[in-house]
Every structure is written in C-alpha cells, then in structure tokens.
Amino acid sequence: SLAIRVRDELGVLFADEQFVGLFPVRGKPAWSPGRLAMVLVLQFVEGLTDRQAAEAVRARIDWKFALGLELTDPGFGFSVLTEFRDRLVGGDAGRAVLDAILVAAKDRELLTSGGKARTDSTHVLSSARELNWLELVGETLRAALNAVAYAEPDWLSARALPDWFKHYATRIEDSRFPKAHAKRVEVGRWIGADGMRLLRLVWADDAPPALRELPEVGILRQVWVQHFHLVEGEVERRDPKDRPPGAKRLVTPYDIEARGSVKRGTMWDGYKVHLTETCEPDAVHLVTDVTTTVATVPDDRMAAVVHAGLARRGMLPDEHWVDAGYANSSALAAARIDHGVDLHGPLPPVAVAQARGEGAYAQDAFTIDWDNQHVTCPNGITSTQWHHRRSEEQLPVIRVRFSPADCRTCPSLRDCVSSPKAQRREITLRPRHEYEALHQARQLQATDEWKRRYKIRAGVEGTISQGAQACGLRRSRYRGLGKTSLQHQLTGAAINLIRINAWLTDQPRARTRTSPLAALRPAA
Structure with a gap:
C-alpha cells in the first residue's frame, strides 16, 4: 500500500524534534508529534475523518508500519488530532509538514532545484454556510444574544424585548422571510433596530463590562457599522456605495476572516489558495508551495509572495509559468531582479492606442533617454517635463509631458494624441526596469515558440482538480484563515505522497480527456 511504500522508500518523514516548540517543557508526555503529523497527511491521502483516522491507527497494519508502531499499540483518541492541529496553527508549523516531504524527496533525488514550475489559484468555500443579507444580520444578532445570555442571563432577562424570544430563539434560516422587496426591507429595518438596542444596552453604564469583551458582541458591532446607520434617529440600511469594500466586509458571523469575491463569473464566500508545482517532463511533479489568502487578494500580488516562500526553502525554479492573473510588469521585473526567475504569463492588452504600437506616433x-530623463518624439521634439508620480493603484510611474508650444504648431498633433482637445502629448512610463522587462516580454510572447512553450502551464489545472476531488481542496474543513491554510498545506503534502507512490510504481500520468466532438474541432 501507499503507507508501506512511503515508509520503505522515504523512511521516517517527521521527527518529534521538528515540533518540540509546540509543546510545553513540563507536563504529561504527549503522543509522538512526528507520528501525529504522519497521521494527518495519511488522513488527507485517504479522505478520512478524525474518527476514521484514529481507527486506522488502531486497526490497520499498513498504518502501523508507516508509523513504526507495535501491532498491539492501542493508538489514541480522535480528539488528539484536533488538539494537534490547533498546536500546528498556533505555531505556524503547517509548512514544516509539507517541507519535510520535499526534503525527503530531495534526498531520494526525486526533486531538484531550478527547472520549471507553474502556479495557479482556485476558490475555497468557507465552512460556514453562505448567507443572504437578512440571514447575515439576523444570525449575527442571534449569536450575540446567545453569548450575552450565557454570560449574564439575569441581566439580559430583565432587559430583553418579548419579540426577541420569538425571532432569535431559533436559527434564522428556519424563518420564513417575505418575498416582497418592501417587506424584506422592513424586516431588515427592525432587525437593525433590535441590534442597535442591544448595543446600547451593552454599552450602558450599568452593563457588566465583560459583555463588551465578548467576541460575538464585537462582531455584532462591526457588522452593524458596515450595514446600518442612523437617519434622523431611525436605523436604516446603508446604500451600496456607503458600505465598506469587500476586503473588509464580513460575510458570516461564524467565520470572520472569510470574504466574498468573484473570479471569472464564480462568486463565493471564503478564501483562495495558490498551488505551485514542478513540471519537468521526465520527473515526478511535486507541489512545492501552497499559499492561502482571503478571497479578495488579487493574483497579481502573489508572484512575489510565492517566490519569497520558494527562496526560503531553496526551491526557486529557473522558469515560472503562470496565467494572466499573475503577470504584470512589476512582477516580471521583481522576479528577475530579486530571485533570478523568468516569470512567464500572458500580459494584459494595452488599452490606449498610442501605447499599443499602432501608427507612426x-x-x-x-526615444527614451533614461539617463537624462527626457523623451524625443519621431519629429525630433524633446519633452520638457519628467516627474515621478503614483498611479491610481498607488504604483510608481513616470509622467512625461511635451511643451504645448512645441505640440500646437506640429501638423501631426491630431495623429499623436487621443483627445480631440489635447494641446500636447503626454506619456506615462513604468520605472525603467519594469518598462524594459515588459517590452522584452511582449516581444517574446508574440513568437510561436513562446506560445508553444506556454502550453506547459495548463498542467497545473490537473493538480487543482486532483486536490479538489481527492482532498476537498475547494471546501474548507475548518473556520478561519489559519486552519484553512493548514488544511491546504496537508493537502499539498498528501498530493505529493500520492504522486511519489505513483512514480515509484511506474503508474503513467492520466491523459487529458477529450470528448469525441472536441476531437473533431477544426484547427484554428
């Protein structure tokens, strides 16, 4: 089996010393953390629950062999896995699990530095159920009332409105909200008023101070600030333009780090995971980096993060293939200057005609003279202004302007500028290293050779599919970014063991499936 083969070929993957910082010096000895780490990875390989994994440790010979246990070893209670995961999250030790497998693969000469790698991202649904707006505010208020009732039952009983027991005693999803828009607005208004009343009671002078420290009350306050405001003394819902951006807006009171996002028509509440794998044709393809972020972090900021993580572990590739979401001038330049990596990905098209390379102007x-900081037009006129500025996205740019006195008298002015009223030509440049990297990349991507080589990137889609189908990559098992990140690190480790086992047993890679109709498609 996989467990036996991994032990035979790779040896002991995890040592207790790797996790010594997660446990106190004094107290009762814990079950071997190195073995627990192996159990977690095998659990993800086979898609088991905690109870099933603990039972496998107790009853299965192949797991006992992989863990180095006696056949009579009774194992442990399944709750030990929950406690160990909490320790891994608290010590940010999830990456150590994935790294240990990569180190073993290096020792076995299954992984080498350099070569080619590819990266892509996919959405991850939060473990909490997706809520509509009425469910969000209603559930947030219900959670806060339950927390206050548990902490100070007598205090709340003396102040609660009779309707609160009717509307918030059971889960909001069990309520039947009206279908008419006007009536739903009215329901949202009185939920907002009830929440505002509770907040006023909690922050009153005679309220127990401990209530203000309850996490549920803090979430209630945050959600109400984001969605409600007072208009002439009445609680009203904020207009869409008056609400905070998606990166700050809560989507559920039960997973406060989850965020709502959209990517190519897919809308979800949760997180996003970025997988990086090697892709040499004559070697096993191993996941070398797994990075989990909130859903609203754009892909174009992640190339530098991935490269920094690979650099720390000495696994930087020579070529890194990504999709259009990761590629931009700053990412290309930073990859080459900071890490010596050639980042390859389709660059976004240029929207402005004057910058696209169309026409004589x-x-x-x-001609750009970077040293003397001026630009010369095709008619020999030199620019008069060169200023370092910030773009709307707060990125560094260079604004170059020509003199109106030179441009107004030029017979080619209308061909040179895009606006019919413009009196001079203006040019926006990236910093020199970004400009040159972008220029070279666009020339390279226009060649048939680059387009042929770029096909290698598509293979990472299969890795995401394997993670989703075999390990539940797209659904978080746990709440919070830290635990979701640990889940993805374990998923990457599990995929690597599955692939190493397939490589050692000479299992061929699955071919890309093509439907009969797609096979008849005419060549472009």
Missing part, C-alpha cells in the same frame, strides 16, 4: 516610436 505610437509609444514605441518615441
């Missing part, structure tokens, strides 16, 4: 037709 396209931006490429202008």
